[in-house]
Amino acid sequence: DVKVTQSSRYLVKRTGEKVFLECVQDMDHENMFWYRQDPGLGLRLIYFSYDVKMKEKGDIPEGYSVSREKKERFSLILESASTNQTSMYLCASSLPERSQETQYFGPGTRLLVL
Amino acid sequence: GNSVTQMEGPVTLSEEAFLTINCTYTATGYPSLFWYVQYPGEGLQLLLKATKADDKGSNKGFEATYRKETTSFHLEKGSVQVSDSAVYFCALSRNTGGFKTIFGAGTRLFVKA
Numbered sequence: 001d002v003k004v005t006q007s008s009r010y011l012v013k014r015t016g017e018k019v020f021l022e023c024v025q026d027m028d029h030e031n032m033f034w035y036r037q038d039p040g041l042g043l044r045l046i047y048f049s050y051d052v053k054m055k056e057k058g059d060i061p062e063g064y065s066v067s068r069e070k071k072e073r074f075s076l077i078l079e080s081a082s083t084n085q086t087s088m089y090l091c092a093s094s095l096p097e098r099s100q101e102t103q104y105f106g107p108g109t110r111l112l113v114l
Numbered sequence: 115g116n117s118v119t120q121m122e123g124p125v126t127l128s129e130e131a132f133l134t135i136n137c138t139y140t141a142t143g144y145p146s147l148f149w150y151v152q153y154p155g156e157g158l159q160l161l162l163k164a165t166k167a168d169d170k171g172s173n174k175g176f177e178a179t180y181r182k183e184t185t186s187f188h189l190e191k192g193s194v195q196v197s198d199s200a201v202y203f204c205a206l207s208r209n210t211g212g213f214k215t216i217f218g219a220g221t222r223l224f225v226k227a
Contacts, residue, residue, distance in 0.1 A: 004157070035217075042203060042219040043158075058214070090157055101207055102148070103215060105157030 003027070004106035006091055011111045019078040021109050023091030030096050032074035033103065034058075034066060037088040049074055050096070081113045116141045120204045120218035127194055128226050135189040135221050137178075137204035145206040147171075147180050147187040148215070152201040161189075161202070199225045 007022035025032065031050055035043040035058075045058030047066040055066050063085060067075040074093075078085055088110050092103040120137040127133060139145065146165045150158040162171030167182035176191045187204060204218040 040219055043217040045214060048214070092158075101146075101215070102160045102163065103150075103158075105150075105159065107155070107157045 004091060004093055004104050006089075006106040006109050008109050009107060011109060013078075013081050013111065013113050015082060015113060017078075017081045017113075019081050019111065019113075021076040021078075021089055021091075021111070023074045023076070023093075023106055024072055025074075025093040025104070026072065027093070027104070028071065029093035029104070030071070031094045031101070032068065033092040033094075034064075034074065034076045035090045035092065036060070037090055037108070043090065046076065081111075083113050085111065086113045087111060116145070116206060116208060116216045118204050118206055118216050118218040120202075120221050123201075123220075123222040124224055125221060126224045126226065129196055130193045131225075133189070133191040133194045133198075133223070135202055135204075135223070137187045137189065137218060139185050139187065139204075139206050141185075141206055141208060143208065144182075145208045147178070148205040148207065149176070149178055149187070149189050150203040150205060150217075152203065152220070154200070158203060194223070194225045196225045196227050199223055 004025045033048045034046040049068045065077045091106040094101040094103045117140045148163045149161040151161045152158045162173040164171040164180040170179045178189045201220045201222045203220045207215040
């Protein structure tokens with residue numbers, strides 16, 4: 001079974017702090033994704049990566065950056081956390097099966113920015 | 115652009131009732147269509163998928179048929195259980211120079227005993 005793990009289930013940070021969210025997958029997947037999930041808005045793509053050291057902006061990249069130094073690990077960075085970044089953050093990975101890809105999700109990190 | 119619209123929730127049903135959650139999509143070409151489910155406190159997991167028109171995806175008693183003529187992929191189950199209480203997301207995926215998946219807003223289902 002594919003396993004995607006996220007470093008924390010719950011985080012509380014203060015405005016202006018730098019925040020790191022870590023995601024690790026154990027199935028050698030090329031593709032990795034970061035989403036945020038908000039009520040009524042579903043999942044919105046922040047950033048994704050097709051390979052090591054490669055990254056692409058998603059639909060809402062502002063205020064975020066990412067790092068992929070190793071194939072199994074994809075980090076989301078909030079350079080200066082703000083209250084409007086309070087949300088559930090979901091990491092996912094997939095094989096590049098073109099349009100048939102299935103994404104495998106981690107359990108999520110619920111971030112509260114005070 | 116590509117988009118997914120699904121019925122707003124919450125949907126509340128009694129155990130053994132019939133379930134339909136509507137999903138329609140907008141996309142050029144031939145996307146793959148998915149239903150993901152999110153149980154309380156967990157991430158999303160794939161429930162079923164269909165990759166071409168008239169395909170039927172099925173899993174755990176749930177079914178959905180890819181209808182290109184109506185651009186729909188409605189989720190159905192004949193008899194729901196309390197354990198089906200979750201949030202259901204309809205999604206589409208296309209290879210358009212990137213393997214992005216577009217998710218609907220999600221529909222929360224409550225099943226009462």
